[in-house]
Structures are given as C-alpha cells and as structure tokens.
Amino acid sequence: MIDILSYGFFFLTVALTYGIICLGLNVQWGQTGLFNVGIAGFVAIGAYVSALLTTPASTSHIGGLGLPIAAGWIGAALATALATFLIGALTIRLRSDYLAIATFGAAVAIQLCVLNLQPVTGGPFGIGFIPRPFAGLARQPFLFGAVNLAIIAAVVVVLYLGLERLASSPWGRALKAIREDEAAATALGKSAVRFRLQAFALGGAIMGLAGAAQAHFIGFIAPDNYQPTLTFQVWAMLIVGGSGNNRGAILGSVVVWGIWALSAVAISAVVPADAQARAASLQIVMIGVALCAILLWRPRGLIGEARVASRHILRPSVARRSSNSSSEH
C-alpha cells in the first residue's frame, strides 16, 4: 500500500513538473497565440542555470556556487525569461511562423551548447549532485516523496492562482484582445508587439522555473533529457487539456503523462526485450497522431477556453443571442 502511494507521489510530482511547463506554454500559446517549438531548449536553460547556481563546487565543470535552492529557481526563471525575450524580440514583429522556426532553431542551438560547452555544462555527462529540497528526509522515502509532491503542488497552485488573476486583469484582457483582433486592439492604443513580448518572456520564465524544479527533483541533468520529444509531449498535454485554460493545462499534463507512463509499462510487459526500442518509437508515433487528431476533431481539448473576457461585461453568448434577435426584427 505504502509502495503504491509512494509511486503515486512520484508519478504526480513528475506530471506536475510538466504541468508547470504547460502553464508557461499556455501563457504563450493559449492566451497570446505565440507558437513555441523550442520548449525543450528553454526548459534546459532553466535546469542548467539552477544547477550551476546551487551545486557544490566541482572539478568537472565551472560554476557550482552552492547557493540556496530558491536562488537557483529565481535565477533559472530570470535567465530563461531573458532568452525567450531575445528570441521574441527577433521575430514577433514578423510573420507568425517565423517565431516557430526561430524557437526551433534556438532549441537546436541550446542543445548543441549544452552538449559541447563541456567546461560549463559537463557536456554529455551532465551535472550531478544537484541539491534536493529537504534532502535531510531522504532516508524516509515515503515522507520525502510526500514533501517533494507538496512543494511542486504548491508551485503549481501559486502559478495557477497568479495566472488566473493575470488573465482577468487589464493586462490579460489586452492580450486576449490582441489575439482576437489585432487591428482593433492597436486602434485602442495597445502595442501588440510589447504585450506579446511580455507574454512570451513570462511564459519562458515559467518554463525555466519548471526546468529548475525538475532538475532539483531528479538530482541529475544531462543533454539527453532535453530532446525534441519533450517539446512534443508538452504540446500534446496542452492541446489535450485545452489551450487557453489553465486548469486544462494542468489536467492535460496529468492525463498525457499517465497515458505515456502506462503505455511504457505495457510495452515493457508485452514486447520482448530486444524489440523495446522499436516499440518505444511507436509510442511517439501515437503522440504525433493524437496531436493531429485532436487538431482535426476536437481543437478545444478536454476543457476548452472559458469564453468570458471580463466579469464586468455580458457573456458573449448572451450578447450574441440578443444581437441576433435584434437583427431579425
């Protein structure tokens, strides 16, 4: 029983770290309509920055400042915000898919730097001995798992409340207005470029924070953790859950991670050992097909975006109905 519960804690903790990335993506895509294909790269920046700030001094790479974990997380968020801001500043004025191409390129470049800048990042060997929160409890696995879950869950709750508040704030409404009708929003004096850049950097900061949280939960990072598959998984999570909806982002991450973990278990149980690498690629085919299928048949995901712009105005559905009836007369 304790074992199952321990595994449940572990599973939920991992799923919720994805949930944090998803919340960041939701700010960029769900609320602003900015397409980021470089998620894995930005998560890697957060993980590496936090690792370099908090690990004890080491001979295999520079850094190792031994700062407290909180400082690592804040540094991770700031560094990733800066990186996303720069990529955004380069492309947000241009056509919408240039941002996709640029973020894709950024992820390739970041992966390359992480792999090749061995004196800084440890190269292919990665960085170990990343301090884990409440490491003193590590001898009691059950309690340790529970505390870790509590920390990640607390981060998710704080982010959720903050982002919900932000979405209904004047800033969030301006963002939505720009996404829906840029010309009208610009006519009202909202600078589309500035709002988009802010949203893109905010989403990036959250992704960096998620990368740091993940790194400190696992205790070890290596370039292989930040392959394009990570980007795909997070996209699948947001699209399944429902983009534009923060609860959808969290729900999607738990559901998709659950499916992913279950299918991995099924493969290792059913498929013979020598064919497991092949079967694992089928797992990714499934995610790709699912992503396309949802775009085709259920673009709103499990829980779609709530259509309320502000609690101060009428619900759009009511407004539309009344305007329809008036036009019939």
Place this chain on the structure above:
Amino acid sequence: MTPQVLVDGVIAGSMIGLGAIGITLTYSILRFANFAHGEFISWGAYFALAIAAALGSLAGGNVPSLGPFSFGWTLPVALVLAVGLTAGLALVVDALLFGPLRQRGSAVIILVMASFGASLALRNMIEFVFTSSPRYFSTDLQIAQPLGGGMRATPDQLLTVGVAIVLVVGLHLLLTRTAIGRSMRAVSENRQLASLAGIDARKVIRTVWMLGAGLACVAGVMSGLVVQVRPEMGLDLLLPLFAAAILGGIGSVPGAMLAGLIVGLAESSAVALFGAEWRSAVAFVILVAILLLRPSGLFGRHE
C-alpha cells in the same frame, strides 16, 4: 581554411538547396512553414534503400557498379520509384491532415502545429520499420579524385552536384515556361484572384506537394549516398533548410538554391574553423542574422 572547404560546402549546399526549394514552394503556395518536410527527405531515402535492396536481391545479389560510381543500376531505378512514392506520401498526408484543416479555414499556426505532429509520427514510424541503426546505399569505398587547386571529390559527390544543377534548371524552366508553372506563381501571388481567373487551385496544390516531396526524396538519396541513411537525417537538415528558404526569400526557387549553397559553404567553413561539433549551430546563426538584417531574404518581396 583550404580550398577543400569550398568543395565540401558546395556538395552539402546542393542537398540543402534541393530541400529548401520544397520548403519555399509549400511556404509560398500553401502559406505555412512545413515542419514535416524533413521527413520527406528521410522517407525518400528509406524508400530508395528498400527498393534498391529488393531489386538487388531479385537480380541475384551482386550488382556491378556503374562506371566510376559506388552503386549499380538498382539505385537510379529505385530513385525514380522512390520519388513517386514520396510524392504519394505527401499527397496522403495532405489528404488526411492539411487538406481538411485548410478547408476549415484553420489559422496558419494550426497548420504549422499539425505539420509538427506529422513530422513526429512520420519520423518515428521510420524508426519502427527500419530501426535507428544507420544504413548505407553502398559499402564500396570511393577514392576522392583530385580536381586541381588542392581540391578533391569522389565521383558520387560530383554526381550529386550535377543532378542538383540539372533539377534546379529544369524546375526553373517548369515554373517560368509552362502553364502549370504560371498557375503556381499566380496562386502564390493571390489565391482568390487566381481562382477567379479559372485556375484550379487544387491541382496547383497537388503539383506543389509532388514537386516538393520529389525533390526532398532526391536530396535524401543524395545525402544517403555521400553520408548515410538515418531516421534523423531529415530532422537534422530541417534547420538548414528553413535558414536557406528564408535567406533566399520565400517563394524564390533560384534564391533557395543559392541560399542553400551559402548555408552549405558557411557550414563547411565553420567545421574547418571551430570543429564539426558546431556544424548545426551555423544555420541558427544565419537565421538570426537574416531575421535581424533582412527578413524578406535575398530575393523576397517585402510584405
């Protein structure tokens, strides 16, 4: 830096150019950045590999090499069939995915995202069918022949450059001298107006997919011939392809080819200067530079 950098750059650049032409055509006519284009390169190479192997075993195993090249008659035949199969694959993906999304009037970015999902599925399907271990069209070792000026190239490498030149000239004539070429340019200028003028937009779209995927297949076979065939070969080429398509100016075929050569030369110089591990960063640096300095590219129109 030695003159050899020039040769290596032109060889890599002619493959990048062929791939970038496909990207630039789909981009200018279907109006979205197709992240699945790299997978047509990989699928093309694997189609040719499978067909050549099947033909080889039908012919009783040992197929003698053609002249100075490392491959026998099976590869050219397999290439022609593989071009057809890759074009068919592109049409199937369009019929299942992009076509329905287009008809629904989906936003550009939804099409981009769908292409992202498609590329993931297509790439991992290759890994499932053919496993991830690298394959080769031929195990023959080729000796690089001196070209003068201290430069060397194998006959296979020279052939790939020659094929690329012939294809680009042919495509350029097709686009500028034939009815379907004029229709394609008309649709890329303005789809509504072109439809009003009686141009069949669906036929143009089919042609674009077949041309783009066919060229991708050739690029894949060339890359497989001079390097190796791997499931990630298309993904690794994708960033150089995008960099070349944007540098050349979206919609410009000569631009894409020229930019492909520039990207190839930049890559081979970077390998000579900083080492092979930084090769993939070059395309990103070029991309950032164009977006900063001249987002419309060398031959693009301002939008």
